[in-house]
Amino acid sequence: MFGFHLRTRLILSYLIVLVLGLGALTFSVGFRLQQALLNAREYELETEAMLIGLSLREQVKELSEDEDEGAQWVTLQRLQLFSDQVAQEHQRMVVIYDRTGRPLSTAASAPGPLPSEVVAALSGKATHTIRSNPATGEPLLYAAVPLFSEEHLVGAIEIAEPYARTQGEIDRTWTLLGLSAGTFVLLGAGVAVWLARSIAAPIQVLTHTAEAIANGDLARRTRLRTRDEIGRLARVFDHMADQLTLLLEQQRHFAADASHELRTPLTAIGLRAEALLNGAADDHAVSERYLREIAGETARMKQIIEDLLTLSRFEAGLDRPAVTPTSIDELRARALTSVAPLAEAANVRLVVQPAPAAPLVQADVAQLQRALVNLLSNALKHTPPGGVITLGTQAPARAAPGSLHLWVRDTGPGIPPEHLPHLFERFYRVDPARDRASGGSGLGLAIAKAIVEAHGGRIWAESLPGQGATFHIVLPAEAETPTGPAPDAPAGQGRP
Numbered sequence: 001m002f003g004f005h006l007r008t009r010l011i012l013s014y015l016i017v018l019v020l021g022l023g024a025l026t027f028s029v030g031f032r033l034q035q036a037l038l039n040a041r042e043y044e045l046e047t048e049a050m051l052i053g054l055s056l057r058e059q060v061k062e063l064s065e066d067e068d069e070g071a072q073w074v075t076l077q078r079l080q081l082f083s084d085q086v087a088q089e090h091q092r093m094v095v096i097y098d099r100t101g102r103p104l105s106t107a108a109s110a111p112g113p114l115p116s117e118v119v120a121a122l123s124g125k126a127t128h129t130i131r132s133n134p135a136t137g138e139p140l141l142y143a144a145v146p147l148f149s150e151e152h153l154v155g156a157i158e159i160a161e162p163y164a165r166t167q168g169e170i171d172r173t174w175t176l177l178g179l180s181a182g183t184f185v186l187l188g189a190g191v192a193v194w195l196a197r198s199i200a201a202p203i204q205v206l207t208h209t210a211e212a213i214a215n216g217d218l219a220r221r222t223r224l225r226t227r228d229e230i231g232r233l234a235r236v237f238d239h240m241a242d243q244l245t246l247l248l249e250q251q252r253h254f255a256a257d258a259s260h261e262l263r264t265p266l267t268a269i270g271l272r273a274e275a276l277l278n279g280a281a282d283d284h285a286v287s288e289r290y291l292r293e294i295a296g297e298t299a300r301m302k303q304i305i306e307d308l309l310t311l312s313r314f315e316a317g318l319d320r321p322a323v324t325p326t327s328i329d330e331l332r333a334r335a336l337t338s339v340a341p342l343a344e345a346a347n348v349r350l351v352v353q354p355a356p357a358a359p360l361v362q363a364d365v366a367q368l369q370r371a372l373v374n375l376l377s378n379a380l381k382h383t384p385p386g387g388v389i390t391l392g393t394q395a396p397a398r399a400a401p402g403s404l405h406l407w408v409r410d411t412g413p414g415i416p417p418e419h420l421p422h423l424f425e426r427f428y429r430v431d432p433a434r435d436r437a438s439g440g441s442g443l444g445l446a447i448a449k450a451i452v453e454a455h456g457g458r459i460w461a462e463s464l465p466g467q468g469a470t471f472h473i474v475l476p477a478e479a480e481t482p483t484g485p486a487p488d489a490p491a492g493q494g495r496p
Helices: 006-065 069-090 116-122 163-214 229-277 284-315 328-345 365-382 417-422 432-437 444-454
Strands: 093-098 127-132 139-149 152-162 324-326 349-353 358-363 388-393 403-409 458-463 469-483
Touching: 006 127, 006 139, 006 152, 006 163, 093 116, 116 127, 116 139, 116 152, 139 163, 152 163, 163 229, 229 284, 284 444, 324 328, 324 365, 328 349, 328 358, 328 365, 328 388, 358 365, 365 388, 365 403, 365 444, 365 469, 417 458, 444 458
Parallel strands: 349 388
Antiparallel strands: 093 152, 127 139, 139 152, 324 358, 358 469, 388 403, 403 469, 458 469
16 A cells, blocks of 8 residues: 555545444444344334233133133134134234143144243243244244233233344345445545545645756746645745745855856966966066965955855854853954054044943854954945044934944945845945955955844945945843943944
């Protein structure tokens, strides 16, 4: 059975359950009906015997009490005639006994022990039984009842009929039950086929869709819209296939972007190495410049690879933040210290706009410092000389409950609206030529997003062309654990 198709197994399972259930029900009902028919027939015979006895009890009493042989003979003849008439009318055997157990009917069997039902009737109990006729061997249904006259037992009457009559009714009842059960089995088989198809068909669609996707047809979907569990599974499967397709597409773009990013420094290294091999090494100044450029491109490739590994570890959940209650002032101070030399070299002013009583945050200091540094470095690349970069903190009274809002704002040219949704994607650049020339890998914002989300926060950007850009970070905050601003924090202007 386990080698069959699912639909076949379902049909067989339904039919087995149906046949076993109907079989048990049919046999249970059949035996109950059989017993009920037999009991009804036995009761009917007892009733007929009692009715016959009511009309004969005076004659049996006279026969038992009259000592005149002539009168007894006349009474006996009347009883025999009456019992023969009753037997002929009802097509049954009727035997009358006096109180001594003497049979008074011509239908009495050969002399011998009294039947058990007659013995019981002469003791005052109506009874019945099934036994064979001693003369013919035919099974008969017997019923015997006592005869009373004025509460005195005067005899007994036994009535019998062929058991074949009752057996015929029982057989007809079993035939009807069998036909009914067979009809229900046929109907159930039709329902089982329909149910099996309704269950197996969507599963087959799921299977064929999965096989098609496995064979490279990524556009294949189940398109099942039923409201049952299989329909829900199909919708989840389609969503998973959509996500898989999106992921594979992102992986293709990532592979293309990564190879492109690495190809540029590798090409530069190869060209300079080839020039050195072709004689440029003889010129000390040229060889020194080429070697510095090779070292720079090598460092750039190393940084790209390290950033890719960092992103991969975050996405795989390997770099879970080791959080501790941290002052936001400490994070700002560390980040500003890291980028201060670059800002001074670029002639860009860094401004801190602290909020009073800033709460603590649950943070991995090194990771969040890197996220802030990435945002500040990105702002430095897009802020012209003489510009200002503001690092601000939203006051708890104005931030969302249980959160802390940070932002980094620059005074650069701004970001066109169509680029905002893609800023945190890998290798995405608003101005690819300028960012590559400045040494950026296009991974800094993606890493910042991964770090913030690993801390349970969120990050986004707002900008209008010509009005600079603002990058926002919202982090979960400690409940009512304030810290004051750093004493040497410079004042500045800004708003979130």
